[in-house]
Amino acid sequence: MSKAFIAAVLQDSLNCTGVAAQKAAADLIDAITVELKTEGGFTLPSFGAFTVHKTKARKALNPRTGEPVKVKAGKTVRFKASPVLKKAV
Known part of the structure; x- marks a missing residue:
């Protein structure tokens, strides 16, 4: 969409x-x-809920070179569908 x-x-x-x-x-x-x-959140009844979650700093691997990379802490948005939406789909 x-x-x-x-x-x-x-x-x-x-x-x-x-x-x-x-x-x-x-x-x-x-x-x-x-x-x-x-x-930190937003809900649409009969559709679902959007929430903000904090992510911790972590180490990851560069897929091309394989060397370790530091990833900073941040925020991400998650969505949880309501039972009405799940049933409709």
């Missing part, structure tokens, strides 16, 4: 212009991003 797909669905659903639908799709994605940054 892409931002263009979301914009197309919004345009068909709301009977609005393509520019307005693209703006709404961008605003929706921005709002979700801000919510993940500030709250």
Whole structure:
């Protein structure tokens, strides 16, 4: 799924212009991003939950050369599907 797909669905659903639908799709994605940054999670009932998890610093191997590489600690987003979504798929 892409931002263009979301914009197309919004345009068909709301009977609005393509520019307005693209703006709404961008605003929706921005709002979700801000919510993940500030709250650490975002839930859409009957769809699923997005959560932010911290990753520890670790050592990995460069697949091309095989030499060890340090990977910094960071954050990643995880998704857990709701039972309604699992049943629908």
